[in-house]
Amino acid sequence: MNLMDDKNRVVIFDTTLRDGEQSPGASMNLDEKVRIATVLEELGVDVIEAGFPIASNGDFEAVAEVSRVIRSSAVAGLARAARKDIDRAWQALSGAARPRIHTFISTSPLHMKFKLQMEPEAVHQAIIDSVSYARNLCADVEWSPEDGSRSEHDFLCRCVESAIRAGAGTINVPDTVGYAVPEEFGALIAMLKNRVPNIDKAVISVHCHNDLGLAVANSLAAVDAGARQVECTINGLGERAGNAALEEVVMALRTRQDRMPYATGINTEVITRASRLVSTITGFPVQPNKAIVGANAFAHESGIHQDGMLKHAGTYEIMTPESVGLNRSTLVMGKHSGRHAFRAKLKELGFELGDNALEDAFRRFKELADKKKDVFDEDLVALVDDEVVRSNERIRFVSLQVIAGSKGPQRADLELEIDGRAQATTATGDGPVDATFKAIKALFPHDARLQLFQVHAVTAGTDAQAEVTVRLEENGKTVNGQGADTDTLVAACRAYLHALNKLLTKRQKTAPAALTA
Ligand code: KIV
Ligand code: ZN
Numbered sequence: 133m134n135l136m137d138d139k140n141r142v143v144i145f146d147t148t149l150r151d152g153e154q155s156p157g158a159s160m161n162l163d164e165k166v167r168i169a170t171v172l173e174e175l176g177v178d179v180i181e182a183g184f185p186i187a188s189n190g191d192f193e194a195v196a197e198v199s200r201v202i203r204s205s206a207v208a209g210l211a212r213a214a215r216k217d218i219d220r221a222w223q224a225l226s227g228a229a230r231p232r233i234h235t236f237i238s239t240s241p242l243h244m245k246f247k248l249q250m251e252p253e254a255v256h257q258a259i260i261d262s263v264s265y266a267r268n269l270c271a272d273v274e275w276s277p278e279d280g281s282r283s284e285h286d287f288l289c290r291c292v293e294s295a296i297r298a299g300a301g302t303i304n305v306p307d308t309v310g311y312a313v314p315e316e317f318g319a320l321i322a323m324l325k326n327r328v329p330n331i332d333k334a335v336i337s338v339h340c341h342n343d344l345g346l347a348v349a350n351s352l353a354a355v356d357a358g359a360r361q362v363e364c365t366i367n368g369l370g371e372r373a374g375n376a377a378l379e380e381v382v383m384a385l386r387t388r389q390d391r392m393p394y395a396t397g398i399n400t401e402v403i404t405r406a407s408r409l410v411s412t413i414t415g416f417p418v419q420p421n422k423a424i425v426g427a428n429a430f431a432h433e434s435g436i437h438q439d440g441m442l443k444h445a446g447t448y449e450i451m452t453p454e455s456v457g458l459n460r461s462t463l464v465m466g467k468h469s470g471r472h473a474f475r476a477k478l479k480e481l482g483f484e485l486g487d488n489a490l491e492d493a494f495r496r497f498k499e500l501a502d503k504k505k506d507v508f509d510e511d512l513v514a515l516v517d518d519e520v521v522r523s524n525e526r527i528r529f530v531s532l533q534v535i536a537g538s539k540g541p542q543r544a545d546l547e548l549e550i551d552g553r554a555q556a557t558t559a560t561g562d563g564p565v566d567a568t569f570k571a572i573k574a575l576f577p578h579d580a581r582l583q584l585f586q587v588h589a590v591t592a593g594t595d596a597q598a599e600v601t602v603r604l605e606e607n608g609k610t611v612n613g614q615g616a617d618t619d620t621l622v623a624a625c626r627a628y629l630h631a632l633n634k635l636l637t638k639r640q641k642t643a644p645a646a647l648t649a
Contacts, residue, residue: 152369199228267299310343318353337361415612
C-alpha cells in the first residue's frame with residue numbers, strides 16, 4: 133500500500149496561534165505570531181489557525197498579517213455562528229493565498245442550555261445559516277460542534293449532515309473539555325462515518341484537549357477510526373491542560389507505521405526548532421521529560437542503557453534525535469570566528485537574519501565568546517532569540533551593576549534608554565533581583581505585578597547562559613518576557629524589560645466590546 137495515497141493522508145491543522153494563545157499568560161504579539169507562523173509553514177503544517185479575528189484588534193491584525201506572509205499553508209480564522217464574526221474573519225483572511233473560515237457552535241445539551249441558552253432547533257438553524265453564509269464568501273469552510281464529544285448522537289449526526297449540506301468541507305469534532313477516552317472517541321468518529329449519509333463529502337477532523345492527558349491518544353484513535361485531520365499545537369499548548377501536541381501526534385504516526393499506516397506532510401526535522409521558538413516566545417518552558425521535545429527525550433542516563441546504545445542505538449531509541457532536528461551539542465566557534473562562519477552557522481540553525489540584526493547578533497556573540505569558554509548551538513539559539521524578541525523596544529537595556537551576597541543591602545545600578553533618552557538610577561532591595569526590578573520601576577513607574585520569575589540554564593557548566601522568563605500582569609492582561617545572558621541578573625533585567633515593553637504595546641491596542649453568546 134502506498135502511504136501517500138490520499139485516503140491515508142492526515143491533514144495537520146495547527147492551532148498554536150489561536151487555542152495555544154488561550155493558555156493563560158501565553159499571549160504573543162504580532163511579530164511573534166508571524167515568526168511562529170513562518171516556522172509552522174516550514175514545518176509543513178497544512179493549515180495554520182492564526183486567530184479569532186473578532187476577539188480583539190490584535191487577533192484581527194495577526195490573522196491579516198499571517199495571511200499576507202504565509203503562501204503554502206492554508207490560513208484559518210475562527211468565527212462563532214454569527215454574521216459579524218464571519219465577516220470579520222473573512223476580512224482578516226482577505227490577503228491569504230488559501231483562506232479557510234472555521235465556524236463553530238456548541239451542540240451538547242449542557243452548553244446549549246446554560247451557555248448559549250438556545251433550543252436545539254435554533255442551534256441547528258444557526259448551523260445552516262452560518263455555514264451557508266461562510267461558504268458564500270469562502271470556498272474552504274470548516275465547522276465544529278463545540279463540546280462535540282458530549283453531544284447526543286442523533287442530534288450531532290443531524291447537525292453534521294446539515295453542515296455538510298450547507299457547504300462545510302471539514303467537520304471538526306472537538307473533545308472540548310478533554311473528557312473522552314480513546315476507545316469511546318474512536319467509536320464516536322466511526323459512528324459519524326456510519327450514520328451521516330453525506331459524510332464522504334467532508335474531511336473528518338478532531339480537536340482534543342488534554343485535561344486527562346489523553347489528547348494525543350484520543351486523536352490517534354480517531355485517525356484509526358477514519359478522521360483525516362488532526363488539530364494540534366506545538367508543545368501541546370492550549371486552553372487549560374492544552375491540546376494534542378503536534379510533535380507527539382506526528383512522530384507517533386511516523387514511528388508506528390506498522391500499526392498506523394497514515395502519512396502527514398510534516399518535515400519532522402523542523403520540530404525541535406518550532407518547539408524552542410514557541411517556548412521562547414510564550415515563556416512556557418518544556419518539561420525535561422516531555423515526549424519528543426523535552427531535554428531528556430533522547431538522553432540516556434543509566435549505565436545499562438548507555439552500554440546498549442553503544443552496541444546498537446535501536447536498543448533504547450525508537451526514533452533518532454536527528455529525525456526531529458535535534459543535533460547533538462556541537463562546539464561551534466570561538467572568539468576568533470568571523471562573520472562568515474557565524475552567518476553560515478546561524479543558517480544551519482534555521483535563522484536568516486537581516487544585515488542589522490546579524491551585526492547585532494554577531495557583536496553579542498563576540499561578547500559571549502569572550503566570557504564563555506565553549507559556545508554551543510544552544511547558546512547561539514538563545515542569543516539570537518533574545519536579539520530577535522527585542523526589536524522595536526521603547527525601553528532598552530544599557531548596563532547593570534549589582535552588589536549581591538549575604539552582607540546586605542543588595543544594590544543595583546541600572547542604566548536604561550527610554551524612548552531614546554539615557555536614564556540611570558540606583559536601588560536597593562531584598563536580594564539582587566528585587567533591587568534590579570525596583571530600579572526598573574524607579575526609571576519607568578508602572579503598576580504591573582510580577583507573576584512568574586523563572587531561570588533556566590541553556591547548557592551545562594557554571595559559565596552557561598541563563599535564560600530567564602518573567603510574567604507581568606496589568607489589569608487582567610498578562611505578558612511573558614525572556615532574556616538570556618551569562619549573567620543571571622542581566623538576563624533577569626532583560627526579561628523584565630521585554631515583558632514591560634510587550635505590556636506597553638498591549639496597552640495601545642484596544643479590544644472591541646466583549647463577545648456575547
Ligand atoms: O475546544 C474547542 O471546542 C475549540 C473549538 C473552537 C474548536 O477550540
Ligand atoms: Zn479548543
